[in-house]
Amino acid sequence: MAINKKIVEILPALRMILSEDKIKVAKVSGSENGVEPQIKVKVSDDSSETIHQLKAQIELFQQQNGVLPKVILLEGIGLVAVAETSFETEQLLLNQAFDENIVAEGRAVGKTAIITGGAQGFGGGLVESIIKDGGNVVIADLNEEKGKAFAAALNQKSKYNKAHFVKVDVSDLASVDHLVYETVCEFGGFDVFISNAGVLRAGGLDEMTPEAFEFMTKVNYTGYFNCAKSASPVLKLQTANKPGYFADIIQINSKSGLKGSNRNFAYAGGKFGGIGLTQSFALELMPSRVKVNSICPGNFFDGPLWSDPEKGLFVQYLNAGKVKGAKTIEDVKAFYEAQVPAGRGCTVLDVMRAVYYVMEQEYETGQAIPVTGGQEMLK
Ligand SMILES: NC(=O)c1ccc[n+]([C@@H]2O[C@H](COP(=O)([O-])OP(=O)(O)OC[C@H]3O[C@@H](n4cnc5c(N)ncnc54)[C@H](O)[C@@H]3O)[C@@H](O)[C@H]2O)c1
Incomplete structure (x- = not known):
């Protein structure tokens, strides 16, 4: 019912x-x-x-x-x-006895997170980390099959905390409203909303169709607005009813939100815009003790976007001859790793550390935090 x-x-x-x-x-x-x-x-x-x-x-x-x-x-x-x-x-x-000896432990105990795009990639990694650290998570994703299977696998292992899947299309406000409603029914509310779902279709001006541009903008830019719009009433209701309590909205942005990206303007433009939204939401919501920050990761070479053996960017770039002299996927990867002062791609752990940094602050809002191994720095 x-x-x-x-x-x-x-x-x-x-x-x-x-x-x-x-x-x-x-x-x-x-x-x-x-x-x-x-x-x-x-x-x-x-x-x-x-x-x-x-x-x-x-x-x-x-x-x-x-x-x-x-x-x-x-x-x-x-x-x-x-x-x-x-x-x-x-x-x-269920009117069943509860084993009082089960003690919740971990950095995320007492926290409930909604993570959009949580079925795989960065989002999936953040889901796993928060579950491992004792928090509850709503895996909010368009991909129902993958998200449900992921939640079921995580719940087999966890004793007291839970992953709950909700199907959502972040580009549709009614769908995000439903996500928030489902989360409230399951966990009573949430402490952090991580707007992570994002899409990338690279292309220069000659190739980019208005449809592809509109699609990316609706997911990457409008989607973030939809998330903040649906999440903020619940977060404000929570802070109003607990003195000293802070809640968070975190957008997973990108280093492409800090610097233009050649033949990738639809993505970079949406991400730049996301930082404008973050700064403005932060001004509006900080008086209600809701912090709003963006985290700007560098390339996640081990994630599906880059490493998928069929559609990943490494294979695409190898086949397109984008990296001069590269004969294998490893050559392409080495070329991109060499552009990062840290000599490697960004990992889930790098992003998770930034997420915890943001959540544990009471005095940090409206920021766009680069997690790029030194590849992109604030001006
Ligand atoms: N992969 C990278 O190198 C990289 C680098 C910097 C920033 N980012 C950002 O990190 C975020 C996650 O990227 P990723 O590479 O892990 O992505 P991914 O493609 O591996 O996963 C994205 C997830 O989002 C879901 N999704 C797509 N459209 C959706 C929608 N409309 N509503 C709900 N869910 C939707 C997909 O089903 C998928 O599970 C994105 O915002 C991306 O811009 C990625």
Whole structure:
């Protein structure tokens, strides 16, 4: 049974009201499964009134019981469980005993991330890192088959945190709104939205069709606007309900967002524009304690964009004779690696370190952070 859309205006606030030092996870279910709620609140048309009622009832429950409630009935919407881990919320909603000995550990514990384009490449690597570090992740991707299989494989290994797949087309605002709604139903909200999905169709002015230009702009540039537009109401609702709490929007940009790229202007233009959006969103959202930053990686030679044996850029450049004298893929790779002062391509770990840097700040916003091994520097 579909959960009432109003949940997006209530559950992110409730998750924060019930979070202590560590941020909790909340999950809603349409069926009650014989579970007895500790608190019941009638949902009114005015969500701020519902939140007000929830605060009052939680305070009363805590005074009477000395602990915070974990199971709450939002009358007219469904049953909500709020706990330290995603696994515990699931057990509570199924009325099953929870093993208290499972202790959540890791740098991302208490964090929930949405990662667009999370089914492969940089996005896939970020998903894996956050799951390994104890956080919850929504793999938000157009590729349903790959994303679902990836989430299932990760969930086989994880004990208390979870990867959840949601199909999304970032170039469609309604689709991103749905992603945010699904995330709220599953995890109660999210602490970082990583706008990573991106597409590249290289070409100079002679080859570039208006259709290809429009397609790239809609995914790389408009897609980032759609993500910020859908994500920001939830993030602002969270910060408004927890003093001292900060949330993040992070765009995975590129070194091509810092310097023009020959015969690749559709990509570079969208990425340059993304930095304009980042700076402007940052000015708008910092007073609400939502930080907005771009991370600008160098070339990810080991990812599918470059290394795919059939369609990857290395094969394309070898076949097109773009690198003089190159006879093998290794020759092409060596040519590009030699252009990086660090002598190698960018890795997921390099980007993940920048993501954590951004998330752990309270005083860094509106930045475009190069992670390029020295290949591109700020002016
Ligand atoms: N690969 C590089 O060398 C490199 C370098 C710098 C920056 N980047 C940036 O990193 C990001 C990820 O790049 P990558 O190379 O890992 O990409 P990739 O092509 O390996 O993966 C992109 C993912 O995004 C998904 N996707 C595509 N269009 C989508 C849409 N409209 N909605 C939702 N999902 C969509 C794809 O299904 C895929 O899973 C991009 O923003 C890219 O510009 C990449």
